[in-house]
Amino acid sequence: GQNIDQPTEMTATEGAIVQINCTYQTSGFNGLFWYQQHAGEAPTFLSYNVLDGLEEKGRFSSFLSRSKGYSYLLLKELQMKDSASYLCAVKDSNYQLIWGAGTKLIIKP
Amino acid sequence: ETGVTQTPRHLVMGMTNKKSLKCEQHLGHNAMYWYKQSAKKPLELMFVYSLEERVENNSVPSRFSPECPNSSHLFLHLHTLQPEDSALYLCASSPTGSSGANVLTFGAGSRLTVL
Numbered sequence: 001g002q003n004i005d006q007p008t009e010m011t012a013t014e015g016a017i018v019q020i021n022c023t024y025q026t027s028g029f030n031g032l033f034w035y036q037q038h039a040g041e042a043p044t045f046l047s048y049n050v051l052d053g054l055e056e057k058g059r060f061s062s063f064l065s066r067s068k069g070y071s072y073l074l075l076k077e078l079q080m081k082d083s084a085s086y087l088c089a090v091k092d093s094n095y096q097l098i099w100g101a102g103t104k105l106i107i108k109p
Numbered sequence: 110e111t112g113v114t115q116t117p118r119h120l121v122m123g124m125t126n127k128k129s130l131k132c133e134q135h136l137g138h139n140a141m142y143w144y145k146q147s148a149k150k151p152l153e154l155m156f157v158y159s160l161e162e163r164v165e166n167n168s169v170p171s172r173f174s175p176e177c178p179n180s181s182h183l184f185l186h187l188h189t190l191q192p193e194d195s196a197l198y199l200c201a202s203s204p205t206g207s208s209g210a211n212v213l214t215f216g217a218g219s220r221l222t223v224l
Contacts, residue, residue: 004151031210033212035213035215042113042199042214042215042216042217042218043199043213043215044215045212045213045214048210048212050210087152089152096154097154097213098151099151099152100151101149101150101151102151
């Protein structure tokens with residue numbers, strides 16, 4: 001079967017750096033997405049990786065290793081507003097999105 | 110108004126009721142989706158419409174009935190639901206059906222509670 005694994009919950013301190021990991025086993029690969037979802041709000045797009053390497057976008061970066069079936073989302077200079085759930089999703093060979101259960105990130109002052 | 114708008118934001122219904130969820134997008138997208146989000150579970154894709162035609166129906170019980178009258182509007186009609194159907198129902202849209210890096214734009218969801 002197809003599977004996306006990410007930690008259920010993580011805690012970090014304001015101003016610090018946190019890395020949220022995502023591992024996947026899917027039938028084929030056509031890209032990996034990260035979305036952010038604040039409580040009671042819509043998920044919003046953060047990043048898309050289809051080639052190996054690091055994509056940087058301000059305080060957020062996303063890394064992909066297709067050979068390892070692995071990605072991470074790196075958040076720098078954490079702010080209280082970064083408290084949210086982070087969803088990892090992979091497009092398989094049929095371009096179907098396979099979702100992880102999300103990682104709830106708690107930022108403490 | 111821009112983005113994807115869902116109404117109602119909260120809905121409580123009994124198992125014998127009939128209600129509908131509404132989704133509207135003003136992004137010019139031609140694909141629309143219904144997802145179910147339950148606590149600590151991955152998003153479950155329920156239905157996909159592309160150019161107003163249903164292209165996916167992921168073995169969803171018949172008590173959920175989608176309707177897409179035009180490319181901007183999507184409905185989810187609910188009848189004789191079960192308590193386990195209580196969840197957040199998310200609507201999303203995208204520029205194309207499935208290929209490439211097309212990004213989903215989500216609504217804030219309709220929180221459904223079935224008593």
